[in-house]
Amino acid sequence: MSTDADTFDYGDTLSRPFWEAAARKELVMQQCATCGNVQFYPRPMCLECRGTDLGWTAVSGDATVYSMTTVHVQIDPDLVPPYVVALVDLDEGPRLLTNIDGDVEIGVRVRVAWRDRDDAPPLPVFEPA
Amino acid sequence: MASALGDRPIYLAGVAETKLGEVHDETEYSMFAKAAIEALDEAGLTLDDVDGLFLNYMGEEGTVQVGEYLGLHNVRYLDSTDSGGSAFELFVHHAMLAVAEGRCDVALIGYASRQRTRRQRTLGDWTARDTYSLGAQFQAPYGLPMPIGHYAMMAARHMHQYGTTSEQLAEIAVAANQWAQRNPKAWRYGKPLTVDDIVTSTMMSDPLHKLDCCLVTDGGAAIVVTNADRAKDARKKAIRVLGAGESQTHWHISQMPDLTVTAGQIAGREAFGMAGITAADVDVFEPYDSFTITVLKALEDLGFCGQGEGGEFVQKGRLGPGGELPSMTSGGGLSYNHPGALGALLLVEAVRQLRGEAGERQVEGAEIGVAHGVGGFMSTAGTVVLARE
Numbered sequence: 001m002s003t004d005a006d007t008f009d010y011g012d013t014l015s016r017p018f019w020e021a022a023a024r025k026e027l028v029m030q031q032c033a034t035c036g037n038v039q040f041y042p043r044p045m046c047l048e049c050r051g052t053d054l055g056w057t058a059v060s061g062d063a064t065v066y067s068m069t070t071v072h073v074q075i076d077p078d079l080v081p082p083y084v085v086a087l088v089d090l091d092e093g094p095r096l097l098t099n100i101d102g103d104v105e106i107g108v109r110v111r112v113a114w115r116d117r118d119d120a121p122p123l124p125v126f127e128p129a
Numbered sequence: 130m131a132s133a134l135g136d137r138p139i140y141l142a143g144v145a146e147t148k149l150g151e152v153h154d155e156t157e158y159s160m161f162a163k164a165a166i167e168a169l170d171e172a173g174l175t176l177d178d179v180d181g182l183f184l185n186y187m188g189e190e191g192t193v194q195v196g197e198y199l200g201l202h203n204v205r206y207l208d209s210t211d212s213g214g215s216a217f218e219l220f221v222h223h224a225m226l227a228v229a230e231g232r233c234d235v236a237l238i239g240y241a242s243r244q245r246t247r248r249q250r251t252l253g254d255w256t257a258r259d260t261y262s263l264g265a266q267f268q269a270p271y272g273l274p275m276p277i278g279h280y281a282m283m284a285a286r287h288m289h290q291y292g293t294t295s296e297q298l299a300e301i302a303v304a305a306n307q308w309a310q311r312n313p314k315a316w317r318y319g320k321p322l323t324v325d326d327i328v329t330s331t332m333m334s335d336p337l338h339k340l341d342c343c344l345v346t347d348g349g350a351a352i353v354v355t356n357a358d359r360a361k362d363a364r365k366k367a368i369r370v371l372g373a374g375e376s377q378t379h380w381h382i383s384q385m386p387d388l389t390v391t392a393g394q395i396a397g398r399e400a401f402g403m404a405g406i407t408a409a410d411v412d413v414f415e416p417y418d419s420f421t422i423t424v425l426k427a428l429e430d431l432g433f434c435g436q437g438e439g440g441e442f443v444q445k446g447r448l449g450p451g452g453e454l455p456s457m458t459s460g461g462g463l464s465y466n467h468p469g470a471l472g473a474l475l476l477v478e479a480v481r482q483l484r485g486e487a488g489e490r491q492v493e494g495a496e497i498g499v500a501h502g503v504g505g506f507m508s509t510a511g512t513v514v515l516a517r518e
Contacts, residue, residue, distance in 0.1 A: 011261035019266075040383075041267055067289070067388055069281040070335040071274060075253045079272040087282060087383060097383045099271050106289040123270050 014042040017056045022121040025114045029094055031057040040094035061112030063088035063126060065104055066095060086110075088126055102128040139225040140367035141515065142360040143172035143353035144477040147241045149314055149466045152347040157187055158198045161241040164351035165199065172353045173362035174235055181206035181233030181354075183220035186240055186470055195239075206233035212377070213504025214417050216240075217352070217472035218396075218511025222373035224354040234359055238476075241349030242468040250345050250469075252277065256381075268381055274334050277342060277420065279382045279506035281334035284422040286388040288336060293440035295336055298421040299327035302340055302463050304448035305418055309460025311450065311490035316344050317464040341421045343462035343471070350473035352480075366484045371406070371497075372514040374399025380508055389437070392510035393430035393501060400499075400512035401431070408432040412495040413482045414454055415475040417503040418461040424448075427501050431512065455492045458482055472502030476513065483517040 010019065021028040030042045034051035038059065045052050068086035071079075084100045088110055100110060109129040114122040145167035147160040169175055180203050188194035191209020206227050210219045217238055224236035244250055252274040256264020273279065287293045306322040309315035322340060330340040360367040376395035379385040401407060408431055416427040425439035433454060434442040448456040459465040459478040466474065479498035481487045495517070502511040 010266050012263075012266065015263075015266060041263055041381075067282040067286040069273075069278050069285055069337075070332075071272060071278060072332045072334065073252055073274055075251075075274050076272040083272065085271050085273045085278055085282075087388070095383050097268055097271050097273065097381070106285065117270075120270075125271075 014044065018042060019121045022114070022124065025122055027059050027061045027112050027124055028056045029059050029092065030054050038092040038094055040096060059090055059092045062129065063090045063096070063110050063112070065100070065106050065108050065110060067106055068100065068104065086126070096124070099125045100127065101125065104128055134225065134229045137229040138357050139228055139370045140355060140357065140360040141221070141352055141370060141476065141480050142355050142363045142367040143168035143170065143174070143365070144480045145171070145351050146314070146474065146477055147349040149348040150316060150346055151246055152243050153246060157241040157243055157349070158195065161187065161195060161239055161349055161351065162199055164241070164349065165237055165239060168351040168353050169237070171363065171365045172355060172360065172367070173364055174353065174355070174359065176201065177203070178235045178359070179237045180204055181224060181227055181236035183208045183224050183236055183238040184240060185209040185211050185216055186242065206236070212375070212509035212511065214419065214470050214472045215375070215502030215504040215509045215511035216470060217476060218373065218500055218502035218513045219375045221352070221354060221370060221476065221513045222375055222511060225370050225373060228354055228356050234356060236354040237351065238354060238473065239349065239351040240468070240470050240473045242470070243347040244469050245346045264381060267383070273382065276506050277337055278334045280420040280422050281337045282382060283388045283426070283507060284336050287422065287425070290389055291437035291440065293425070295328045295338070296324055297440035297443055298341055298425065299324040300443045301418065301421040301424045301448065302327050304443070304446065304452070305457040305461040305463040307449040308458050308490055309464035312460050312465060315460035315465040316346055317460065322464070337420060337422070343419050343467040344464070346466040346468055348466045348468035348474065350477045352473065352476050365486070366517065368480045368483045369516045369518050370513065371516045372400045372402070372404030373512065374403065375509070375511045377509045378507070380505065382506055385507070389426070391426045391430050391503070391507050393427050393503065393512065396510040396512040397431035397501070400514050404514035406497060406514060410497050411454070411499050413458060413479065413492045413498045414456040415458065415479045415498065415500045416456060417471055417475060417501060418457050418463045419467070419471070419503060421463070423503050423507065424456070426507065427503070431499070431501060450490070458487065458490050458492060472500070472511065475500040475502060479515050483515055
């Protein structure tokens, strides 16, 4: 069951387009209109050229695993160990923290998937490509 | 030896540990007060001489509650820098400049915690406590244990990129443990560990095992920074501060530019540059050993070895007693004590080594010592170069 992003408020105007797209299971990132840099998380300025004209663009959801750890301790009632937490580099540039369901290692290709949540918009996670 | 403050030398004139291990019969404030009095006494000074206060993590509003508890009425310089475990190296950096400029003459640095007795440590992602935070949105939902999961991903990347092994990381914990066997105050005194013990201990967050992680104990320290004039009556040898540096990289792990390069690179460059030394000049090294990977990265980023060479460097007992680079000589956070902000105790141990009063664990002829603090999720670093004159 997906949740309407309108009913969930992170109190963060800048990230709102990200979660609105997530509600449709679309992965979007901020893009600088001046230099084209794609960045995450959202900010009011471009990290590359310091321009302030930023829009949103859909990204492929294709990525490469940069690093990962298999967690063997339980810290979250909803996450039962062992599970994988990873940093993945999107083809468009940004690096995301995420979970990966499936057998992976550093350097392998992964693609975005979505985890439904009861109290928040779907969460971008990844799976083997 | 060149120093930017060559004509205004600054000294660590007194150091003391608080009660360590498990402390049931004192508060953090009484622990720190006793250590402060002891450190000031080493320096030939008293609480009434303190006019600069550099501390944090002991109540709200930084220095205020400790200053009140100690009854300080002449404080004219306050610093409650919050950079986690490296704060005390940053405090020395800031205090040396403040004292050199005469903005205060006797700076008291310190900390005390009873996080073991109070069972304060958990592995949950505390960025989620603020439901509006970036961490709550983009990090906490993924269940990365704090801070071990962050360090685990750094270790995993280092292994992937350079072929570093768990056994090599374990050599670091073994070296710390060997030093602890020579320090009766160490938590693991009388409890020797082998590489096999470490790599077969419980896997916490792959590739880091339970024994790749520091202890959780109570404890703390007090350190007195002052000028040559006020240090001349010191009851023990005052140790010169030759240089200091600091830096930061990231808070959220996704924003760390390179998981194999830390803020220690800039902190070390600044500190060594100010002191006019290179890594080859260092006789005793006190790196923050929150995790084994933290030490490996300090060795690389401060230039004791090249990038990616840390795994090979730590083999053959190089960091242990009798090794080429005696490191973590108290037993470190891995085997001595880790009261949360170990950075204060790194300075205490470096001073004792340079005074020649480290007893069974003394590094013979040590003249140059380096304390290297690391805070957060390898987020901050502070490096201090000390010398026996």
